[in-house]
Amino acid sequence: MSKKVVLAFSGGLDTSISVSWLKKKHNLDVITTIVDIGQDENFDEIEKKAYSIGASKHYTIDAKQEFINNYIFSAIKSNALYQNKYPLATALGRPLIAYKLIEIANQENTKIFSHGCTGKGNDQARFDITLRSVMPDAKIIAPVRDENMSRDEEIQYAKDFNVSIEKKSQYSIDENLWGRSIEGGILEDSFEEPPKDIYKWVDVDSSLADKYIEIDFNNGIPVSIDGIADSLEMITHLNDVAGKYGIGVVDHIEDRLMGIKSREIYEAPAATVLIEAHKDLEKLVLTRNELEIKSLLEQKWSWMIYSGLFVDPLVKAIDSFINKTQERVNGTVRLKLKSNSLTVVGRKSENSIYDQNLSSYSSSSDFNQTYSKGFIEIWGLQSKFNEGETK
Numbered sequence: 578m579s580k581k582v583v584l585a586f587s588g589g590l591d592t593s594i595s596v597s598w599l600k601k602k603h604n605l606d607v608i609t610t611i612v613d614i615g616q617d618e619n620f621d622e623i624e625k626k627a628y629s630i631g632a633s634k635h636y637t638i639d640a641k642q643e644f645i646n647n648y649i650f651s652a653i654k655s656n657a658l659y660q661n662k663y664p665l666a667t668a669l670g671r672p673l674i675a676y677k678l679i680e681i682a683n684q685e686n687t688k689i690f691s692h693g694c695t696g697k698g699n700d701q702a703r704f705d706i707t708l709r710s711v712m713p714d715a716k717i718i719a720p721v722r723d724e725n726m727s728r729d730e731e732i733q734y735a736k737d738f739n740v741s742i743e744k745k746s747q748y749s750i751d752e753n754l755w756g757r758s759i760e761g762g763i764l765e766d767s768f769e770e771p772p773k774d775i776y777k778w779v780d781v782d783s784s785l786a787d788k789y790i791e792i793d794f795n796n797g798i799p800v801s802i803d804g805i806a807d808s809l810e811m812i813t814h815l816n817d818v819a820g821k822y823g824i825g826v827v828d829h830i831e832d833r834l835m836g837i838k839s840r841e842i843y844e845a846p847a848a849t850v851l852i853e854a855h856k857d858l859e860k861l862v863l864t865r866n867e868l869e870i871k872s873l874l875e876q877k878w879s880w881m882i883y884s885g886l887f888v889d890p891l892v893k894a895i896d897s898f899i900n901k902t903q904e905r906v907n908g909t910v911r912l913k914l915k916s917n918s919l920t921v922v923g924r925k926s927e928n929s930i931y932d933q934n935l936s937s938y939s940s941s942s943d944f945n946q947t948y949s950k951g952f953i954e955i956w957g958l959q960s961k962f963n964e965g966e967t968k
């Protein structure tokens with residue numbers, strides 16, 4: 578009896594030829610596994626395809642709620658944007674998929690894994706590091722990377738060995754609840770405007786009447802949007818509504834883990850709206866010092882997730898700090914959607930440390946202006962040493 582391998586399967590080119598490769602070159606029984614984290618796919622068709630190209634067993638695992646609770650919510654609390662732009666949809670999904678592969682491997686009694694990642698991207702790090710953090714002696718076979726295959730060689734392999742590859746898009750697309758990542762083809766020319774046909778969620782020609790939405794947050798996570806309280810519905814609703822308003826496209830020149838610069842387009846309407854709203858509410862309830870340190874840690878958190886180190890102890894340590902700050906991130910944010918623009922137009926919170934009475938120029942308040950004169954005298958003390966210098 579052959580040994581078994583658990584392959585992270587999407588039905589795309591890389592993972593389809595991997596099925597054949599693992600059987601032919603490694604003599605393994607291939608157990609294909611697809612994890613549903615909100616990609617809009619026909620999972621029955623993918624299962625059929627897996628069997629038709631030689632899988633011996635196939636699993637479809639619904640992990641949408643787990644993705645929201647354990648990954649997306651942390652990303653919102655961390656205002657996670659890699660290089661201040663990319664909401665990390667693909668990067669957040671990978672460790673979860675890896676954990677699910679481990680569950681299947683335990684069930685099937687094997688320690689052999691496979692994925693379709695190339696050696697140029699970040700996903701290989703996310704899979705390998707997460708798998709080995711749980712199973713240090715895992716054997717990982719990544720045919721495309723290990724054989725140094727180009728996309729054209731993969732297509733040739735598929736032809737030679739009769740692996741059906743019906744999806745012939747020039748783009749490489751990864752999709753889940755938190756966003757769509759699109760790269761390849763004409764997009765590789767960094768000066769070329771993305772053609773409209775790449776977009777699925779965002780209407781870049783939107784022309785709709787203005788609309789307001791309100792988002793309630795509790796401990797830093799959204800609990801109600803337009804009267805919807807279910808988190809999965811909230812996210813799909815926002816992807817739909819904000820997408821129709823043309824919101825959430827990110828055109829990014831990105832630094833990959835391996836040092837390569839790449840050009841990627843993201844569609845992330847829900848992520849864009851939620852992070853914008855969350856950041857705004859934090860400004861109402863957190864102190865200047867908290868905001869300053871938090872923003873440094875957010876960048877570090879985003880880098881750790883991006884670079885495959887989701888399992889690193891530092892991530893948990895940063896999470897602890899962030900969760901502490903989120904105890905006060907309760908309240909409501911009002912946003913105005915205009916075609917192709919998003920603006921926060923109001924925010925309120927029971928934990929607000931904004932004091933209208935203090936900040937107002939019109940009311941006489943408890944603030945004694947006369948103290949300011951002395952404070953500034955001392956505050957600017959060292960600046961006097963530059964006396965005589967002019968700009």
Ligand code: ARG
Nearest residue numbers: 667668699749751758759760
């Ligand atoms: N650059 C993004 C990341 O590393 C997305 C990678 C996957 N993109 C894709 N189009 N298949 O997280």
